[in-house]
Amino acid sequence: MPRVSTRLDADVVIVGAGAAGLAAGIFARRAAPHLRVIVVDGAHKPGAKILVSGGSRCNVTNAVVTDRDYNGGRSTIVRRILRAFPVEATVAFFRDLGVTLHEEAHGKLFPDSHRARDVLDALLQGLASAGAELRPGHRVRTVTRRESGTGFDVVTARGPISCGRVVLATGGLSLPKTGSDGHGYALARAFGHTIVPTTPALVPLCLDQDASAAWRGNLSGVSHPVHLRVVSDAQRPTHVDGAMLWTHFGVSGPAVLDASRHWLRHQIEGRTASLRANLLSDTFETTEATWLSHALAHPRQQVGTTLAALVPAAVADAVLACVHVSRDRTLADLPREDRRLLLHTLTDWPLPITGSRGYSYAEVTAGGIDLREIDPATMASRLAGGLHFVGEILDVDGRLGGFNFQWAWSTAYVCGTSMAGE
Ligand SMILES: Cc1cc2nc3c(=O)[nH]c(=O)nc-3n(C[C@H](O)[C@H](O)[C@H](O)COP(=O)(O)OP(=O)(O)OC[C@H]3O[C@@H](n4cnc5c(N)ncnc54)[C@H](O)[C@@H]3O)c2cc1C
Structure with missing residues (x-):
């Protein structure tokens, strides 16, 4: 040639x-x-x-x-x-x-x-x-x-x-x-x-510092498995499984990195989107059924103790702070409304994402x-x-x-x- x-x-x-x-x-x-x-x-x-x-x-x-x-x-x-x-x-x-x-x-x-x-x-x-x-x-x-x-x-x-x-x-x-x-x-x-x-893309995400101030507490550095859903008003949700790491600015770890581009694409293309975390491997319905039978067997157990068996202690505290439920509450005393709010948050927690850490971290x-x-x-x-x-x-x-x-x-x-x- x-x-x-x-x-x-x-x-x-x-x-x-x-x-x-x-x-x-x-x-x-x-x-x-x-x-x-x-x-x-x-x-x-x-x-x-x-x-x-x-x-x-x-x-x-x-x-x-x-x-x-x-x-x-x-x-x-x-x-x-x-x-x-x-x-x-x-x-x-x-x-x-x-x-x-x-x-x-x-x-x-x-x-x-x-x-x-x-x-x-x-x-x-x-x-x-x-x-x-x-x-x-x-x-x-x-x-x-x-x-x-x-x-x-x-x-x-x-x-x-x-x-x-x-x-x-x-x-x-x-x-x-x-x-x-x-x-x-x-x-x-x-x-x-x-x-x-x-x-x-493949970038850590930032949490609204004011909206999360009440519950972020000691989360920084804690990592745990999660099922993430990126939900928008216009498209089918994107699902990602993996580890999520809480940081001083927000969330990172493999699951968040993989989810990040989907949340950010919705923003740039003008769609409202939310990032929702299921901290357990089950649906709300299954979790509630398990919770109720556990509460029947252990009515005097404190909510904080029950939660700590499901997620890391710092995450349990954060979820409880988020839904304004005391960790000392016994399972028998937990009102139905609070229980459902708590379990909804555990299985479908809308994280208040404000944006990403930007190209320098992507x-x-x-x-x-x-x-x-x-x-x-x-x-x-x-x-x-x-x-x-x-x-x-x-x-x-x-x-x-x-x-x-x-x-x-x-x-x-x-x-x-x-x-x-x-
Ligand atoms: C922290 C980090 C970790 C990663 N880990 C992995 C991993 O383990 N596995 C994986 O698959 N991917 C990973 N990636 C992604 C992967 O590195 C990139 O997708 C890949 O390097 C892209 O290669 P590229 O050659 O297209 O671009 P780049 O690697 O960005 O290279 C572009 C080059 O062009 C040069 N350049 C740009 N503009 C000009 C110009 N005007 N004149 C002259 N030169 C110019 C730049 O100096 C640069 O050297 C990672 C990325 C980062 C940031």
Whole structure:
């Protein structure tokens, strides 16, 4: 395949050396070794997000990945991209790079070394071995079509680079201190692309401090299993099971992180939504039946004692404070109204959420480049020939568990290998 032009500085410039950009560089050079591929990044030490991922252990992917693990753009498009580079391919890709993976709880795959650093080093080494050039400290300001109409001028903080094709791998807005500050959206918008409005996702949520002041007390640091429902006035509820962690600002933990994007999407799309927590595994009806038979057998037991057998003591105190029931009340003395309010709160507690902790605490971005404007066979723009997109910049966000990295690897593969055929 001939080069796009011998007068250009590069055949392909990949903007962003995060997970998606580094992998796209490797796949592009492996598929088309004759192409000159340059990966530029504004950061002086790219890959910061990989280093902090998975508690510095990098949850590389998941044992089972399907389109149902993702939100955002059309699931048929997501499915097609995932199938082009499934989990088995990811495992083999990293094995070839010298990183073997093992499975942990919830199907999460981590490097055997437990070191995110090894994942980043392997990608950097893989990029160099594949023959692509990495240019850190090259923040891209603009990408424009060349006057000749062939190729692009990528203007970086250290001067322009002319090239035949551009891959935008600039991530979204999550953890902006790593360099992913959303500028990629502006670069895409300049070519007419639509940005589905963004919100943080996989992000802790804040509680109304005034509304929760009376009951938050000693909750901070307490974690327990919960069933969360995100309920809106317009759509079917979203259900999430997992651990919830109470914090000084509100709630976090896996269940809340997974629920967060749904609550935030309702807000941005103008729907009223609430986050409701079931602290028990049962419905109100079952819980009430169990409670009543327990009260018959133990009429003198105090409500606080009964509750403490069901949820952590601090949570029991919070629920009681919330419904204004004394923990010393005996089961026999608890009026029907109070009992029902207490059990409703235990099984369907509307948490007074005010918002999220924002992009600085988000693991990923919901929203981004509209998938309908991308060819899923190549990750190429349908609006601007020669422009491609990979990774988090796209309108796809995965749930917790390695799914966001899998999206980075799969999109990088589809994009990189397509370079051979164009
Ligand atoms: C704390 C944390 C933990 C996470 N843990 C996991 C996990 O364990 N498993 C998982 O699957 N996902 C995890 N994620 C999500 C995952 O890290 C991201 O989905 C993934 O890194 C996105 O990769 P990306 O390459 O698309 O974007 P990014 O990793 O954001 O990379 C984008 C790159 O582009 C560069 N860039 C941006 N704009 C420009 C510009 N104008 N010019 C030049 N360069 C630019 C940035 O400097 C950056 O290096 C975590 C995220 C966070 C924040």
